[in-house]
Amino acid sequence: MKIFVSCVSPIVAALLVATAAMAQDKVPLKTQLPKPLFVGTPVPLNVPNLEPPLKGKRADFMVPAGTVLLSKGKKVTASDDSPVTGTLDLVTDGDKAGDEGSWVELGPGKQWVQIDLAKKATIYAVLVWHYHSQARVYRDVVAQVSDDPNFKSGVTTIFNNDFKNEVGAGAGKDQNYVETYQGKLIDAKGAQGRYVRLYSNGNTTNKLNDYIEVEVWGKPAA
Amino acid sequence: MVDKLNRREFLSATAVAGAAMLIDACKSDSSDQKAVVKKSSLNNINVALIGYGEEGKVLLEAFLNIEGVKLVALCDIWEYHRGEGERYLKKLGNEVRSYENYEDLLAKEKDLQAVLIATPDFWHAPMTNTCLKAGLHVYCEKMMSNTIDGARSMVKTMRDTGKLLQIGHQRRSNPRYLFTLNRLLHEAQFCGKLTAIQGQWNRAVKEDFGWPKKYEISQTMLAKYGYKDMHQFRNWRWFKGLGGGPLSDLGAHQIDIFNWWMGKTPKSVMASGGLDYYKNHDWYDNAMVIYEYPVEQAVARAFYQVQTTTSAGGGYYEQFMGDDGTIRMSEDPAICAIYREARATAVSWDDLTQKGYVKAKPLAADTAKVDVRETAALAEYEIPVFFNKPPHQPHLENFFNAIRGTAKLNCPADEAFTSEYVIHKANEAVAAEKKISISDEEVRA
Ligand SMILES: NC(=O)c1ccc[n+]([C@@H]2O[C@H](COP(=O)([O-])OP(=O)(O)OC[C@H]3O[C@@H](n4cnc5c(N)ncnc54)[C@H](O)[C@@H]3O)[C@@H](O)[C@H]2O)c1
Numbered sequence: 001m002k003i004f005v006s007c008v009s010p011i012v013a014a015l016l017v018a019t020a021a022m023a024q025d026k027v028p029l030k031t032q033l034p035k036p037l038f039v040g041t042p043v044p045l046n047v048p049n050l051e052p053p054l055k056g057k058r059a060d061f062m063v064p065a066g067t068v069l070l071s072k073g074k075k076v077t078a079s080d081d082s083p084v085t086g087t088l089d090l091v092t093d094g095d096k097a098g099d100e101g102s103w104v105e106l107g108p109g110k111q112w113v114q115i116d117l118a119k120k121a122t123i124y125a126v127l128v129w130h131y132h133s134q135a136r137v138y139r140d141v142v143a144q145v146s147d148d149p150n151f152k153s154g155v156t157t158i159f160n161n162d163f164k165n166e167v168g169a170g171a172g173k174d175q176n177y178v179e180t181y182q183g184k185l186i187d188a189k190g191a192q193g194r195y196v197r198l199y200s201n202g203n204t205t206n207k208l209n210d211y212i213e214v215e216v217w218g219k220p221a222a
Numbered sequence: 223m224v225d226k227l228n229r230r231e232f233l234s235a236t237a238v239a240g241a242a243m244l245i246d247a248c249k250s251d252s253s254d255q256k257a258v259v260k261k262s263s264l265n266n267i268n269v270a271l272i273g274y275g276e277e278g279k280v281l282l283e284a285f286l287n288i289e290g291v292k293l294v295a296l297c298d299i300w301e302y303h304r305g306e307g308e309r310y311l312k313k314l315g316n317e318v319r320s321y322e323n324y325e326d327l328l329a330k331e332k333d334l335q336a337v338l339i340a341t342p343d344f345w346h347a348p349m350t351n352t353c354l355k356a357g358l359h360v361y362c363e364k365m366m367s368n369t370i371d372g373a374r375s376m377v378k379t380m381r382d383t384g385k386l387l388q389i390g391h392q393r394r395s396n397p398r399y400l401f402t403l404n405r406l407l408h409e410a411q412f413c414g415k416l417t418a419i420q421g422q423w424n425r426a427v428k429e430d431f432g433w434p435k436k437y438e439i440s441q442t443m444l445a446k447y448g449y450k451d452m453h454q455f456r457n458w459r460w461f462k463g464l465g466g467g468p469l470s471d472l473g474a475h476q477i478d479i480f481n482w483w484m485g486k487t488p489k490s491v492m493a494s495g496g497l498d499y500y501k502n503h504d505w506y507d508n509a510m511v512i513y514e515y516p517v518e519q520a521v522a523r524a525f526y527q528v529q530t531t532t533s534a535g536g537g538y539y540e541q542f543m544g545d546d547g548t549i550r551m552s553e554d555p556a557i558c559a560i561y562r563e564a565r566a567t568a569v570s571w572d573d574l575t576q577k578g579y580v581k582a583k584p585l586a587a588d589t590a591k592v593d594v595r596e597t598a599a600l601a602e603y604e605i606p607v608f609f610n611k612p613p614h615q616p617h618l619e620n621f622f623n624a625i626r627g628t629a630k631l632n633c634p635a636d637e638a639f640t641s642e643y644v645i646h647k648a649n650e651a652v653a654a655e656k657k658i659s660i661s662d663e664e665v666r667a
Contacts, residue, residue: 101434
């Protein structure tokens with residue numbers, strides 16, 4: 001570095017060092033992926049504004065060094081407190097397998113789940129596995145971060161593909177996507193808050209709302 | 223059927239000259255067909271669903287879109303699935319009575335007209351026979367049974383009781399299949415002389431199903447219902463005595479289309495297959511089958527392959543190939559295609575396009591031939607029929623319309639039996655490693 005610095009102007013050198021430090025600061029987010037699992041008759045999907053399917057593995061997603069999984073084992077609440085299947089703790093239990101018993105299924109129509117991270121955090125990524133044993137699209141997916149458990153104030157929306165504003169968080173501009181074993185990675189861009197809430201409104205197979213796992217990655221507030 | 227289709231959606235999808243004709247062509251429940259049962263006042267048909275696994279859920283979802291039918295009871299031996307169904311239906315405002323045992327259900331439910339059966343194959347014959355004898359109409363999933371005798375007994379009971387028995391080959395009620403068969407294959411003779419058929423269902427390697435440990439069924443109860451253990455209960459389709467292996471599980475759909483579209487059954491089958499990949503299954507995990515269909519003093523060979531270790535080769539389809547053209551059908555519209563041979567002159571393609579029977583696809587930019595001996599690339603067309611419903615819904619609608627006396631079943635058990643028979647024979651040919659003849663007599667129940 002010394003040799004390098006000696007042959008450029010001090011300002012440029014400072015910038016380069018800062019950039020290098022920033023680049024060094026970023027590390028790829030490493031999560032464990034479950035085994036791929038597809039069963040049943042494939043359903044032809046007839047969904048507008050559908051993101052092209054991922055070809056192979058998702059490219060590395062860079063997060064600041066020191067980013068940790070904040071959500072594991074954290075308390076989950078939901079709009080439906082008597083789920084059709086499973087229990088809410090499945091959302092943060094670390095099990096992302098696509099098989100029966102791994103998901104909690106909330107009732108028909110518009111529903112939400114909410115994770116309490118126990119304290120405020122800076123959030124860089126949210127990964128969501130609704131269901132991955134069949135190619136499905138969950139409708140009106142909205143993800144928000146807030147310090148208010150009721151999501152009335154200080155709400156940051158980090159993902160929204162609810163074009164028609166069915167959920168009421170405003171019309172979204174993100175694309176629909178097909179569920180896979182890789183989960184959906186949402187760039188939370190450093191949003192701050194203690195609670196993460198996810199909405200959906202049924203899916204292309206049925207009217208229900210499933211969650212196998214949600215991972216919230218970030219840094220707890222000091 | 224099409225009368226139940228969202229007419230506007232259908233018309234817009236087929237917004238071309240002759241749209242009304244298209245609708246006619248797709249109708250499976252046309253008025254000139256004789257009703258099998260007397261017209262009744264069955265405006266509200268009470269239905270029970272037996273088996274709420276993967277397919278039971280699919281049937282329920284399609285069922286919920288249909289008017290004039292009500293699910294009143296649900297049966298599943300697994301509390302985990304049964305509870306799921308009960309709670310879902312309750313949340314929809316459709317409370318049902320639920321049962322572990324189907325005989326209890328039949329004993330207690332006195333105001334039922336029909337049942338839908340979506341249990342593992344080896345339960346189909348006993349359940350169907352008992353339900354028909356109890357005076358109910360039955361929609362039973364494919365395969366009819368894991369044995370030829372089981373399937374035959376179902377046809378007999380259907381005849382003895384005079385009740386309806388629809389088999390769940392849902393493509394037989396699919397408007398795209400009906401349209402293509404009636405208009406393109408039959409009326410327009412699109413393929414010319416049919417010379418070969420090809421079908422496949424190739425699926426990638428998949429882990430066996432597991433189960434949530436806290437919902438394990440007791441050994442006594444598993445034994446009572448014919449399962450050795452939880453693994454077998456969850457993966458029944460790969461075990462002899464319970465299911466019929468991949469040719470029956472996946473191939474059933476396509477081999478049924480072979481028979482349906484050819485309007486006849488094959489005179490022989492030869493096959494090769496094996497258990498070459500999976501360690502803990504009974505049935506072979508791959509098979510290649512050749513059926514010989516008699517056509518005008520010649521033979522049209524039908525090749526079918528099923529793979530459970532690779533999804534390569536274009537997924538799942540049935541392809542009818544002739545000297546003038548080829549039709550590739552699939553439940554997935556993206557896989558469907560029709561190709562015209564350069565030599566085809568008998569049919570005016572402009573005329574077909576005008577009528578809206580086909581839609582030309584633009585030629586790909588890179589159609590240059592690699593080898594001069596290659597036949598010129600086939601002109602490709604699309605089938606202009608789409609429907610915006612779950613794939614099983616038209617078949618269920620056909621069943622309920624038949625109960626009301628306004629339609630004829632699209633897949634009655636005696637018709638399905640012929641497909642059932644030749645599928646079982648393919649399994650037999652794999653085991654025997656030889657060509658097996660199939661006579662016209664034995665293939666009928
Ligand atoms: N038409 C199609 O496209 C299609 C697609 C898939 C499956 N199927 C057919 O549907 C049927 C079910 O297949 P699946 O994939 O849903 O299997 P599955 O194992 O997922 O479900 C079977 C269900 O039946 C229950 N069951 C088992 N034995 C029972 C009994 N004696 N009484 C009551 N309930 C019982 C099980 O608990 C389970 O919930 C099979 O015949 C299969 O071939 C058809």
